[in-house]
Amino acid sequence: MTKIVKMSEKNEHGTLEQFYPETHAEAVKGLVSVSEEEKTTWNDKETAAGAEQKANTALNSAKDYVDTIGSGIVIFKGANLMGAGQSYRWDAAKLKFGMTLLFSRYDSTNNTPQDYYYHSVFLSKAQLLEIAGGGVLIQMPSGTYGDKKYFYVSTTGISGHADNSNYKAWALRQITIM
Numbered sequence: 001m002t003k004i005v006k007m008s009e010k011n012e013h014g015t016l017e018q019f020y021p022e023t024h025a026e027a028v029k030g031l032v033s034v035s036e037e038e039k040t041t042w043n044d045k046e047t048a049a050g051a052e053q054k055a056n057t058a059l060n061s062a063k064d065y066v067d068t069i070g071s072g073i074v075i076f077k078g079a080n081l082m083g084a085g086q087s088y089r090w091d092a093a094k095l096k097f098g099m100t101l102l103f104s105r106y107d108s109t110n111n112t113p114q115d116y117y118y119h120s121v122f123l124s125k126a127q128l129l130e131i132a133g134g135g136v137l138i139q140m141p142s143g144t145y146g147d148k149k150y151f152y153v154s155t156t157g158i159s160g161h162a163d164n165s166n167y168k169a170w171a172l173r174q175i176t177i178m
Contacts, residue, residue: 023144028042041161042043043163072176079106082149082160089157097178099158100125103140103149109166117141117172135161140170 003104008018076088101121105114119141142148147169148160158175 009150010044016042075099075175075177076172079104079173080160081106081164081168082172083152083157084095084160084162087159090177092156095125095128095155095177097151098122098128100174100176100178101138101151101158101172102174102176103138103170104173106169106171113171113173118173123153125155128153140167142169144178 006018008016009129011017055149073090073094075090078102080086099122101123103121105117106112107114121138123136131153133152135150135152138149138151140149146166149164149167149170150170
């Protein structure tokens with residue numbers, strides 16, 4: 001490649017000025033000449049204030065996203081024994097970390113959920129991917145009753161099992177995906 005040399009010469013006032021010889025401009029690969037109008041257009045594309053505003057918007061969006069994940073999305077809230085044919089579905093893209101199942105005692109004689117003895121179970125996204133539509137047995141916390149719940153789970157939903165109707169002392173109260 002041609003060596004680019006900086007030269008100097010005296011102008012009409014006797015002041016020394018530095019310059020690059022014009023013949024070197026063609027020797028530089030990819031050298032583009034830019035007009036003053038193009039420079040103005042480029043300079044108007046982004047300002048420091050505009051860049052800061054975009055950065056703040058991105059930061060606030062990221063914070064909102066994290067806050068949303070932390071609070072989760074409630075898919076179901078109520079009381080369900082989750083027998084055969086009972087299921088809940090959601091968009092797999094909304095499941096980032098996993099799902100929490102919240103249970104409580106249930107008075108099957110009066111068909112009334114009880115607001116005590118809450119029991120929560122977290123299933124991670126990795127576990128849901130591993131199970132991939134298979135079943136999971138969840139033991140309810142009671143040595144006396146021996147109750148359990150059986151579910152088919154995936155990253156897009158949860159379905160009940162016929163055996164769950166035999167264990168009526170516990171009901172699913174809430175499903176939250178995170």
